[in-house]
Amino acid sequence: LLLLFNDIFDFSKLKEGRSKLRNAPFDLTNLFYNLNYTFKTNAQHKKIELISFIDDEINPCLIGDVNKLNQVLMHLISNAIKFTPTGKVVFSADLIAETNTECHIRFSVSDTGIGIQASKLQNIFEAFTQANDESSRTHGGLGLGLTIVKDLLTLMNSTIHLESKYEKGSSFSFELLFEKSNPDSIVASTSTENSY
Numbered sequence: 001l002l003l004l005f006n007d008i009f010d011f012s013k014l015k016e017g018r019s020k021l022r023n024a025p026f027d028l029t030n031l032f033y034n035l036n037y038t039f040k041t042n043a044q045h046k047k048i049e050l051i052s053f054i055d056d057e058i059n060p061c062l063i064g065d066v067n068k069l070n071q072v073l074m075h076l077i078s079n080a081i082k083f084t085p086t087g088k089v090v091f092s093a094d095l096i097a098e099t100n101t102e103c104h105i106r107f108s109v110s111d112t113g114i115g116i117q118a119s120k121l122q123n124i125f126e127a128f129t130q131a132n133d134e135s136s137r138t139h140g141g142l143g144l145g146l147t148i149v150k151d152l153l154t155l156m157n158s159t160i161h162l163e164s165k166y167e168k169g170s171s172f173s174f175e176l177l178f179e180k181s182n183p184d185s186i187v188a189s190t191s192t193e194n195s196y
Contacts, residue, residue, distance in 0.1 A: 021155060025185040026066035028054060028093060035070070035091065039077050048081060049088035055095045059103055061186055062178040065156065069176070072152050073107065075145040076172050080111035087112030087169070096175060103178050110171035116164040125150045125160065 036052045043050035054060065073091060080089040089111045096104040116124055125146045150160050153174050164170035 021065045021068065023064055024066070025061065025063050025181040027183075027186050028058065028060040028062055030060075031066060031070060031073075032091075032093070035073055035077060038074070039081060039089075042081055043089065046081065046085070048084055048086070050081075051088060051090040053090065053092040055093060055105075057095045057098075058093060058105060059098070059180050061181040061183055062103060063181045063185075064176065064178045068152050068156060069107075072149050072174070073109065075149050076109035079145055080109050080113065080170070084111045084113030084169075089113075098180075101180055103180060104175065105178065106173055106175045108171060108173040110169065112169040115166040115168050115170055116162075117166050121162065121164065124162065 032052050032054055036050065039050055077089065077091055080091075089109070091109045092107070094106045094108070096106050098104065146160075149172075153160050156176060158174045158176050161173045162170065
C-alpha cells in the first residue's frame with residue numbers, strides 16, 4: 001500500500017508541476033552501488049542474476065538531480081525484476097561523449113523477462129496501463145511506474161526509449177547530460193545536506 005501511495009503522490013506532483021530539479025554534486029558509482037544493494041535480495045529470491053555496469057571512461061563525479069535519476073532507475077529496475085521470472089536484469093551507464101566540463105551518458109535497464117506485446121508498445125507509458133492483461137492480477141501495481149519515469153525524464157530534458165520482444169525481454173534506455181564535478185564537491189555537498 002505504501003508503494004502504491006508513493007506512486008500516486010509522485011504522479012500527482014509531476015502532473016501538477018510541483019516537482020522541481022535540484023542539482024547537486026553526486027557520485028555515480030555510489031548511486032549504482034546503492035541500487036545494487038537495494039535490489040540484490042529481491043533478485044536472489046527470484047534466482048535472477050542482477051548485473052550493474054559503469055563505463056570505465058565515465059567520470060563518476062557529476063552534478064545533477066541524483067534523487068530523480070535514482071527514482072527513474074528504481075522504477076525501471078523494480079519493473080525488470082518483477083516481470084522477469086528467470087534469467088537476468090542488467091542496468092548500466094555508458095559514455096556517449098564528453099568535454100572538459102560535461103558528460104553525456106546513456107543509462108539502460110534490460111531484462112530477459114516476459115516482454116511487452118507489440119499492441120501495447122505505443123501505450124505502455126500511459127497512466128494505468130499494464131504490459132499485458134494479466135499483469136495487474138499477477139504482479140500488482142497501478143501501471144503508474146513507467147508514466148512517472150517518462151514524466152521525470154521530460155523534466156530532466158530527456159526521453160525514454162523502449163525495445164521489447166514478447167516473451168524474450170525488454171530494454172529501456174535514456175540519455176542525460178551532466179556537468180563534471182570532483183570528489184571534494186561531493187563531500188562538501190553531503191556534509192551540507194546532513195547538517196539540516
